[in-house]
Amino acid sequence: MDHQLIRQLLDRYFEGQTSLEEEAQLRRAFQRKDLPGDLKGYRPLFDYLEQNAAPELGDAFDAKLLAELQPQEAKVRHLSARTWVLRIAAAVALAIGAFWMYEGYQPAQHQEVAGVDWSKYEVEDPKQAFAITSSALKRASLELNQGTDVAAQGFERNLKEISRFFE
Amino acid sequence: MKTSKWIFTALMLGIVSIASAQTSNANAIDKYFQQYLDDDRFTVVYISSKLMSMFGKLDVESMEMDDNETAAIIDLASDLKGIRILVAEENGAGFYKEAKQKINTTEYEILMTVRNADEQNVDFLVKEDAAGTMEELLLLVGGGEEFVLMSFVGKIDMEKISRLINEFDDNEEPAEQKQ
DSSP: OOHHHHHHHHHHHHTTOOOHHHHHHHHHHTTOSOOOHHHHTTHHHHHHHHHTSSOOOOHHHHHHHHHHHHHHHHHHHHHHHHHHHHHHHHHHHHHHHHHHHHHHHHHHHHHHHHTOOGGGGBOOOHHHHHHHHHHHHHHHHHHHTTOHHHHHHHHHHHHHHHHHHHO | OHHHHHHHHHHHHHHHHHHHHHHHHSOHHHHHOHHHHTOTTEEEEEEEHHHHHTGGGSOGGGGTOOHHHHHHHHHHHHTEEEEEEEEESSOHHHHHHHHHHHSOTTTSEEEEEEEOTTSOEEEEEEEEOTTSOEEEEEEEEEETTEEEEEEEEEOOOHHHHHHHHHHHHHTHHHHHHHO
16 A cells, blocks of 8 residues: 555545544554655554454453343342332232222212113202202201201291102 | 332322212212102102302392392302202101112211101201312101202302391291192
8 A cells, every 4th residue: 555545535534534444444554664754653553553453352351241141140130030020019009900990890880770860850940949959058057956846847848848849 | 110109109099089989979869869850750850050050140039038048048059069959748757768878888977866746757868078078968758758968069058057047037027828
């Protein structure tokens, strides 16, 4: 490789434009002894790169890596066992929860089937509603007050009105 | 690990609260007296909270009622979410006995029981929430030819009830005269 080409490649190398192949060419070129003075200065850099281009991992490294991995692997297995226990616990809890909810919703569904549609018993005239409410509240408060006799008479009158309303 | 515990706890709390909310929604009549609703011997009345909220706009003057009494009634009604009334004009004692057996006394606490001279039984039952606020007041009257079941759902203030009692006591005399 002539020196001119090396300089061109070097320029492109520092601009980060060289391909992997061109970089390999550069590393080989700098191993030559007959380099001009201005290029010699770059030799240590490319020597370093050539030596460390593909560092080989020895058996010692493998052993070290495996030694590092071994306890970790054991730890992971330990964790996943606990996770399974938790998962089972969560599944059981969910099943219990679902059962409760099912139990809770049963009456509600039952009501819908039986059709407690209060709107059909609803009083629509506010005046009528007020009359009924007031007699109901009076009845309740008077019963509370144990003044039952008077209340019964009063409510019976109102009761007849209520019945008339629904006839 | 800690996160999953928190999620688990939150989930369980959610389920429990949903379950408890579900049970507190229904009233005693929905729960125990559904079959009476389709029974011809019973008169059923329902007054919704929407209707009760309209009481304030009513022309109460034309109803020949005492202003204070009306105000006390409107005040009480404003706290209620609904009134449900079941009335039968026969088999009073029988229905009363039946009703007493149906009501779950762990949920409904007996406020008072009166047995008056007319052989009439009067029961007040209350359902309270966890905080002790009254959620439902249930009045049960049975005896002779009369059976009455009234369910007042909502926050019932005893102070307001006693005020209504006082108003009614004040007006007892003129009411008698009107009759």
